[in-house]
Amino acid sequence: MKKTNLLISIVFCIFFAGMMFLFFIMPKQEFSQNEKRVLEEMPKFSLESLADGSWFSKMDTYFSDHFFARDFWVGLHSYINQTIGLNATEDIYKGEDNWLLEKPITQNSTWTENIKIIEHFAQNHDNIYFMAVPTKGYIMEDKLQKLHDEYPDAQLLNQLKSLLSEEVKFIDVSDVLSENSDVYYKTDHHWTSKGAYIAYSKAGEQMGFTPTPQTEYEIEEYDGFYGTSYSKSGLWATPPDTISLWKQQNLNVNVTITDENRPFSIEYDSMFFTDHLNEPDKYPVFLDGNHALVNLKSNADNDKKLLIIRDSFAHCLAPFLASEYRDIDLIDLRYFKKQTASELIEQNNYDDILFVYGLDTLATDRSLQWLK
Amino acid sequence: MSFASLTFLYFFLPITLFGYCILPHKARNIFLLIANIIFYGWGEPSFLIVILLTTVINFYAGKIMLSKPKHKKHAAVIAILIDLALLFVFKYTTFFLDILRPLVFWTELPYVEIGLPLGISFYTFQVLSYIIDVYRGDVGVQQKFTRFATYMTLFPQLIAGPIVRYRDLADQLEDRKQSVNKFGEGVIQLLVGLSKKVLLANNMGALWEALKLSPSTNGIIGAWVGALAFTLQIYFDFSGYSDMACGLGKMFGFELPINFNYPYISKSITEFWRRWHISLSTWFRDYVYISLGGSRQGKFKTMRNLFVVWFLTGLWHGASWNFVIWGLYYFVLLVIEKVWLLKQLEKMPKLINHIYTMLFVIIGWVIFAFDDFKQLGSYFKALFISENGIISHHAMVLCVSYLPLIIISILACLPLGKQLFSKITTTKTGSVVTAVLCIGAVMLCTASLVAQSYNPFLYFRF
Known part of the structure; x- marks a missing residue:
């Protein structure tokens, strides 16, 4: 026992003093x-x-x-x-297969409040389309271990559909996403470019455009993408994702980014901000991540204007829509506060208004209260 | 500062130990006192005034009791009243104002929010033990302020016990021996306590938090697993803290009394209270029950004394009615056992005794858990009336996920681990195995502490 106590004393002192020493010198x-x-x-x-x-x-x-x-x-x-x-x-x-999946949304009052806000907004405006992106866990449920909480996505989507059916045209992407593979990243909660392309094709049916065939895109792939699911999980041995940029040869787009805390706008001649490809989280490569107002002016063959009210799922979707609308404004209600959406709509003659939201944002984010 | 925090384990403790060990014996008490004050003041420095004021008042009360025998009683009574008044003001003001408001139609009675000084319930009882023992002549008066203040603020047991009577520490304050042997034992005890708190109590706490929210929807099994989780959480939380206190004490050369002796292996409620929070039961026995005459003045007075003790025990745990009810619940059970049940239990198989005891202990903890009677009512309903079936899907997911940890926790309530450990240490490779186990425990706890910044300790506010 004496020997043990001596050994333990030494080990303890070395370990704790060592850790403290390392803290101070690192x-x-x-x-x-x-x-x-x-x-x-x-x-x-x-x-x-x-x-x-x-x-x-x-x-x-x-x-x-x-x-x-x-x-x-x-x-x-x-x-x-x-x-x-x-x-x-x-x-x-x-x-399975290194999928990291967010746990199901837990519903609270925010969900019903958000629906009410959208309903009220939709009553005062026309040509509104609504795309709610189901969560990754729901679509990829077969990759989950058997033991997990139930995903309420189907029920939530049905509720949305039935409550908003009179005022908006609901674009249901749930089925087409389920039918395809690789529509979400394994380590990030967003959809992949392929997922967004599928949603874009589906949107065409209702919004009245013929989607650009997949063969028209040149696809560039980049390795080493570690997304939000990875960061939250702490499971550091999970292999990274590949992120792909779908580029259309003849499409030229000028991007203008306006933020409320910056006096000047940033202009860029591509929708892909490739600097972000050097970071572990590469998703901001699409439209430079979250901003209050982003404008896309393309050389598309029409003069239609679109307003997208959105969360980050739209960053990856908007580049596809740029070939269908010559002028697109994207607003993020978390940051877009100096003007109301209605004021913006009054100043611009938008042909269509599209909501793009992840279902979890709709259920949990309170920024929709700024939708007026 | 909580023991189960990175700041304590990796900064406060190594620095304090280092300073303590290199200083000569004479300077150690003053150094420890400074460390205690930093430990106590970390986070809520304003309450330092209260504990230091209590220290000064009681120190001088002791001196007066010695120097002016005529006024011995006066000094003792005044000191006790001041101590109790401070405890009452900080802990029970809001509670009593709430009781008085409807009774006396004083609708103007103010609504006050008074912060609770850390560990006030513990150190008040400690200092009362000093005054009462000095008055009774059981212990000499402490003449040196540093020693007395070191006792009052001794950081290992300052915040969550054990409640160490002054007479148990009096000699050690003067002279105590540190040895490698004691230090090693202390480290092991510290790590056992830390593991109980961080690895078991926190996880059981998470399970309980998840299950207590909507008891009616969880189903009957969900409700019972929730109650079991809380039962395990409170034991590992509290006994873990006591283990850490004893371990830390040993590392600084102190011997603190044990506070928990495997309470969940008890065969009766009477036995449970001999094994649960021993220092508190001892305190109430020595300073309340016996002062009131104990059991020597007839059945009626014994009953009255027991009632007072259990009413106060309940109230000590918190300023809320559910704690009082929890205390009186044990009063009733203990009286029933004393009068009749204990003899019956002896004739019954051991298993029945264990089941009976744990059943009532678990129900007791449910009363303890809710200070809102509406919530308490709906939890009881969920325990006994199956409104929503056996178990909901969500509760099932939780119960199955936590099952391995629940089993480990239940095993950890038994003396098995200790028996196994004493066998290991007698083998040839015992030292190495112990060292590896200790490193493993430290790594698991550190990982958990780094991963969770949120780490409230249940007994801090008592």
Whole structure:
């Protein structure tokens, strides 16, 4: 017993002192790629922050944010939980063939409020199309382990359809997505370019255009895409996805990005912001990610104008629609606040208005309250 | 600061231990006192004033009791009243205002929100033990402020017990021996406690949180698994914390009394309370039950004394009616056992005794869990009336997922682990196996702590 206690004492001292030493000598990262957030800086010491306790809580965050080999520990925890059988209690389920799938949406009052807002908006405007993208877990359910919570997507989509049927034309992409493979990324919650293309083709049936055949696109592929599902899961050994850009030879598009906190707009001559291909999360390659207002002016063979009210699922879809509409505005209600959508519609004569939302945004995001 | 936090384990503890070990014996108490104050003040520095004020008042009360024998009683009574008043003001004001408002039609009674100083229930009871023991002549007066303040704020047991009586620590405050042997034992105990808290209690807590939300929809099995999860959570949470306290104490050379002795293997409620939160039961026995005359003044007075003790035990756990009911629930059970049931239980098979005990303990924890009677009512309904079948799909997913951890937790309630461990240590490779187990535990706990920033400890607010 004495020998054991000596050994334990030595091991303990080396381990804990070592970890502390490593914390102090290692350079501090400013940004966590996996968490997509700025890490806590060393808090400034002041008597006020000491008295109200904020200095201490910031110190706690600072310690844990810069803990030695933080990602390793997070990963270890995720893999332990997998081993002990807790897969079905995690935010991200691990499925077969390295699929990482978001757990089902939990419904709350936001869902019904959002539907009401959209209904009210639709009553005052014409030519509205609505595309709700089901969640990855629902479409890829056969890749899941048997034990998991039920996906309410079918029920939610039906509810949407029946409640909005009078005011909007509902584009149901659920079936066509289910019938095809590779429509979602394994490590990201978004759909792939192929998924978006399928949705675009389906939209053509109702919006009245003939979709460009798949053969007209030149497809460029890029490896090493680690998306949001990957970051959330902590399952670091999951292999990356391939992201593909579908480019149409004769289509030229000028992109103008306007944000409310930037005094000037950014202009770009392509819908693909290839700088983002150097990052682990490559999805912002489409239209540079989230912005308040994005305008696409193309050389399409008509002068139709389209307004897309959207979340990030539209970033990948809009490039396909650019060949059907000469002028497209995309607004993101999370950031577009200086004007209302109705005011924008009054200034521009849009031929069509298209909503593109992931079902989970509709069920959980409160930014739709800005839709007026 | 919580023991189960990275700040404590990887910064506060190594630095404090290092400083403590390199200093000469004379300087150790003052160093420990400073460390205690940092530990206590971390997060809520404003409440330092309350604990330090309590320390000063009781220290001088003790001195007066020694130097002015005439006023011994006065000093003791005044100190006790001040201590209880502070506890009452901070912990029970809101509760009593809520009771008074409808009773006396004082609708103008203010609604106040008073923050609860960390560990006030624990350190108040500790300091009362000092004053009462000094008054009774069971222990000498502490003449050195540093020693007394170190006792009052001793960080291993400051926030969640065990409630160490002053007389148990009096000698150790003066002189205590650190040794490698003790240190090693302390490390093991610390890691056992940490694992109980981080690996078992937190997971059982997550299961309970998920199942308690809508008990009626979970089905009858869902409701019982939820109650079981809470039963396991509260045990591992609390006993884990006590283990960590004892382990840390040993690392600094202190010997703290054990607080939990496998309560869930009890064969009766009477036995359960001899094994659960021993330091609290002992305190109530020594300073309330015996002060009131104990069981030596006839049946009626014994009953009254028991009632008072269990009413106060309930109230000590929180300023809410459900805690009082929980205490009185045990009063009723213990009286029934004392008068009749214990003798019957002895004749019955052991298994029945265990089932009976755990059934009532689990029901007790359900009462403990809800301070909202509406929620409590609907949870009880879910336990006994199957409105929504046996188990819902969602509850089934949770129960099956957590099943391995539930089984591990139940096994960890038994003395099996300890027996196995003492066998391992006697083998040749025992040291290496123990070291590997310890490293494994540290890694699992660290991974869990890094992964979860959210880590509330259930007993902090009591």
